Amino acid sequence: MNKKYIDYLICIKCNSNLEYQNIIEKGDKVISGTLTCVNCSSNYPIINYIPRFVPMTNYADSFGMQWNIHHSDQHDKFSSVNSSEERFKNETKWGESLKGEVIIEAGCGAGRFTQFAANTGAMVLSFDYSSAVEASYQHHSDKENVLIVQADIYNMPFKNDIADKIYCFGVLQHTPDSREALKSLTTKLKSEGKIAADNYPFLSTTWFHTKYWVRPITKRLNHKLLYWWCKQHVKIMWPIFKLNRKLFSAKRANRINWRLLVPDYTSTGLSQDKLKQWAVMDLFDMLSPMYDNPVRIETFKRWFEELGYKDIDVHMGYNGCEGRGIKI
Numbered sequence: 001m002n003k004k005y006i007d008y009l010i011c012i013k014c015n016s017n018l019e020y021q022n023i024i025e026k027g028d029k030v031i032s033g034t035l036t037c038v039n040c041s042s043n044y045p046i047i048n049y050i051p052r053f054v055p056m057t058n059y060a061d062s063f064g065m066q067w068n069i070h071h072s073d074q075h076d077k078f079s080s081v082n083s084s085e086e087r088f089k090n091e092t093k094w095g096e097s098l099k100g101e102v103i104i105e106a107g108c109g110a111g112r113f114t115q116f117a118a119n120t121g122a123m124v125l126s127f128d129y130s131s132a133v134e135a136s137y138q139h140h141s142d143k144e145n146v147l148i149v150q151a152d153i154y155n156m157p158f159k160n161d162i163a164d165k166i167y168c169f170g171v172l173q174h175t176p177d178s179r180e181a182l183k184s185l186t187t188k189l190k191s192e193g194k195i196a197a198d199n200y201p202f203l204s205t206t207w208f209h210t211k212y213w214v215r216p217i218t219k220r221l222n223h224k225l226l227y228w229w230c231k232q233h234v235k236i237m238w239p240i241f242k243l244n245r246k247l248f249s250a251k252r253a254n255r256i257n258w259r260l261l262v263p264d265y266t267s268t269g270l271s272q273d274k275l276k277q278w279a280v281m282d283l284f285d286m287l288s289p290m291y292d293n294p295v296r297i298e299t300f301k302r303w304f305e306e307l308g309y310k311d312i313d314v315h316m317g318y319n320g321c322e323g324r325g326i327k328i
Helices: 003-008 061-069 083-092 114-118 132-140 178-187 210-218 223-247 250-259 272-287 297-306
Strands: 018-026 029-037 043-047 102-106 123-128 146-150 163-168 189-199 309-317 320-327
Touching (some): 003 018, 003 029, 018 043, 061 132, 083 163, 083 189, 083 320, 102 178, 114 132, 132 146, 163 178, 178 189, 210 272, 223 250, 297 320
Parallel strands (some): 102 123, 102 163, 163 189
Antiparallel strands (some): 029 043, 189 320
C-alpha cells in the first residue's frame, strides 16, 4: 500500500486512527509491517503490500481460491470482450469523470471492475473478504488512486461518511445477511452520496435451478476436490453444450445448458477456450460459496427505502436485482 493511504483507514474496534509499526518499505509503498491503533493498540498486519483486517482464511475462502486461479479471466483486456466495462458503466451510471471523489468498491474479487472505477480519477478504496485481494493487487498495484485491503463488509476499516460513491456487484447474496451488508455500506456513504448494488433474484422458478439442488452437498466439499469436479463436468458435458447451441434457439439453449450446470456465456462473444474457462469458473462460483441468498425485487427495493435513500431505481439487471439510490 502507498504509505499516504493510512489517512483513509481506521481501527475496526474503536474507529480511531492508525499508525505504522515495524514496516518494510519500497519507495513510497509499504511491503509489510503492522498498523496499530493509537487508542486501543489493536494491531493489523500488512502482508504482501495489503493491510489485513480479517483472518487470512474465512467463510469466503472459495472465492479466494477461485479468483487466484482465474485472476485474469474476467478482465476485459484478457477476455477480449468489454462485459466488465459495460456492466460497470450501466449499473453505476456515474459518468466517466469523478476526480476528487472517493469510491468504495465492496467485494473486489480479482478486480474486474476496479480498473474502470480508477479510470474515473476518483480515489478507490477497494476491499474483499477473501484472499482474492492478492489477485486484484496483481492487476492494480501500479495505480496511484487505488487502495486494496482485506476486510469485512460488516466492519470496514474506512472512516464513516467518507465515500461519494459505493458499488457492490456480485457480493450481497454471498454474505450471511444481505440487508445488514447493505446497511453497513450505507454508513460509509456521505449525505447525497450514490450507491449501486445488486443481488441474486428470488423468482417463482428459483428453486428449480439445478444449483440449488446440489449446493447443500457441494458447498461442504473440499474446495480443491470441488474445483476438480467442476473441470471434469464441463469437459464431459461440452459436446452436449455445443449440440444444444445447434439444435435450439439461443435463448432456449442457454436455459438448457445452465440447467445442465454448464454456464453459458455465448452471447458475450467469447472464444471457445474462454467459454470453457468461464464455464468452469462460474460453475465453481455457483456451487462452492457458503452463502447464496436470493431476494425478491420488492424486498430489495424496500431495503433501499428503509435505509434512507432517495431517487431509488430498482429493477432487473445484469446480476438479477439491481439497485441505485442517493443517501438522504
